[in-house]
Amino acid sequence: NTPKYGADKTDQKQQQGNPRSMEKKEPPKEEVIDRPVPKIEEPQWNTPKYGADKTDQKQQQGNPRSMEKKEPPKEEVIDRPVPKIEEPQWNTPKYGAIYVIWMVVISSLVYRWFQMSQEYNLGRRTTWGISPGTFMDRMKDTTDIQWRHFRAFFLPLLFGMGAFALISNGIRWMFVKSKDERNGGFRYIFYFYTIVGAFFVAYAHQFEAIWLVLTCGLNYQIAKRLGGSRWNPALCWILNVLVLFASDKYGGFRGTFAWFGLGFMRDYTGVLAWHVYFRLTLLRNISFNMEYYWKQRNLHSAPRSYSPYLKAVETPLPESSFGIFEYASYVSYIPLFIAGPILPFNAFVNQVYRPASSYSLSWKLLRLFKVVVYFYAFEVWQHFFYQYAFSYQREWQKPHFKPVDVMITGAGTLVFMWLKFHIIWRFFRLMALFDGIDTPENMERCVFGCYTLSQFWKYWHSSLNKWIVRYLYVPLGGSKTQIYTIWIIYIFIGLWHDLQIQWIAWAVINCCFFTIELLFMTVADSKKMAWLKSTPYYRELVAVCGTVSCYGLCVANLAILYGFTDTWTFLHKAFFTDGSYISWIGSAMFFLPSIMLLQERRAAQARSLAKSIEKNRKNRSLNEEGV
Secondary structure, eight states: OOGGGTOOHHHHHHHTTOTTTTSOOOOOHHHHHHSOOOOOOOOOTTSGGGTOOHHHHHHHTTOTTTTSOOOOOHHHHHTOOOOOOOOOOTTSHHHHHHHHHHHHHHHHHHHHHHHHHHHHHTTSSOOTTEEEOSSTTOEEEOOOHHHHHHHHTHHHHHHHHHHHHHHHHHHHHHHOOSSOTTOTTHHHHHHHHHHHHHHHHHHHHGGGHHHHHHHHHHHHHHHHHHTTSTHHHHHHHHHHHHHHHHHHHTGGGGGGGGGGTOGGGGGOOOSSOHHHHHHHHHHHHHHHHHHHHHHHTTOOOOOOOOSHHHHHHHSOOOGGGGSHHHHHHHHTOHHHHTTOOOOOHHHHHHHHHSOOOSSOHHHHHHHHHHHHHHHHHHHHHHHHOOHHHHHHTTGGGSTTOOHHHHHHHHHHHHHHHHHHHHHHHHHHHHHHHHTTOOOOOSOOSOTTSOSSHHHHHHHSSHHHHHHHIIIIITTTTGGGSHHHHHHHHHHHHHHHHOSSHHHHHHHHHHHHHHHHHHHHHHHHTSGGGGGGGGSTTHHHHHHHHHHHHHHHHHHHHHHHHHHHHHHHHHHHHHHSSTTTHHHHHHHHHHHHHHHHHHHHHHHHHHHHHHHHHHHHHHHHHHHHTTO
């Protein structure tokens, strides 16, 4: 109360000798009431500058609840215009002619396949891999080793995995009382998966399973000890890639048994070479470590998808779900151990907690019946068409193969590869579905059902594509750096398949064509080129560009068999020798009508989707009106 601290002399005299002079004094009320109100700026949240348009601004002026979040009226959602859809063209003369041309070309192609194979079936010509078959006393193409193994174990796999699914569901019925992951009953399912998986790995690899167990054990220790450290993913990648390359280079380390006086172990290698099937284990190891790394760094986000499978992928797991039994179950899960499809760790464990319920039992049984029909139909196919043997043995290099025969041999080889993987992947995915584990569907489209490289690899090995996107493409920068990172990705995929020159050729050719396609699509999708979509011949232009892309796809995939040298030999004989004009005309008459038909089919799917949306909106409108 001194003048120094703001009080005048009158106040000082009044407070001297007053024992309560130090108490806080409230100012007179009238002083508070009469105090001038400071100037306050008007709210600007709803101005155009801060993000609202002028219409919203006028509507909200003077509204005391203008800052509340307003839901759009339901009638606006219902009345939202359906995107413009092209009219059906199936019944037009143009598409009638296209369909006739396509049918003639396909019929001629299949007939020529049969004619070429018939010479070998009658014994006029011979080559390794075409041996006596079991259907109609005909010869059979037995060249492909993957199909030979799958065929030999088809029935044991069918009944064995069926029993596995029955027991697994029985354990779930007995011990799991709720869908809460904290429910202790789930541990019995993981115990069962681990024990059965351990016996299966021991049978499949026998003594060589030691290397698999050591690698997985070290990978698990890296994850748990390093946790959220950046060294976790780095060392995980280094370990698994080194083991993959070294085991391929040294034949699965079979010779190392002799170093310890255990040479007899080399004779007990099991029915499956461990280093061949380690490729899928590598993907699972990386998935586990990356998911645990993101968990420790709290990098998982809330699920954004309505798809049950994608929800399982995106839903974060609790810390307790990264235990040794969960990891061992994931790595050795029998239905997906041999061939996939590839499944992220999050999706696997989340579906153990909440099994996939999108597919009914009747749907699964019908799909199983189809797979069995496909299996035996493909067996019949191999008794009539020997194009894969012609490619594998380089029969097309012989003088009696004309340029057009070389070209259609390549087409038959691609169809053979598609049919084989279509059946194998559908079978193993279905076995997992019977156990409540859903995976991406590989081979969603035919080998000639896509006319760009990006579409082809999205639908061919779809589960690997999704794995690459999640664990390699996005961490490397995603679409911002894809023009550069596709080289890393394709070379990794090629070497992941096999340490052979053919796969390096496949990777390099894919990268070259993919780079060209990315640059072309960037220009085509720009605003300056938007006028093209309104031209009457837009579909024909797409068909021409798609044909060029299809040539690139065929060359890249045939490089898997031919490598660098024989790929150029194949192209030269098929398209750049005397009489090769028939190859150019025939392939163009196949690709152009096929792409035109594919465009109309995609448009039909879009029309069906638009009708479904419109129907749902009408039903919602009727429900709101109480009808």
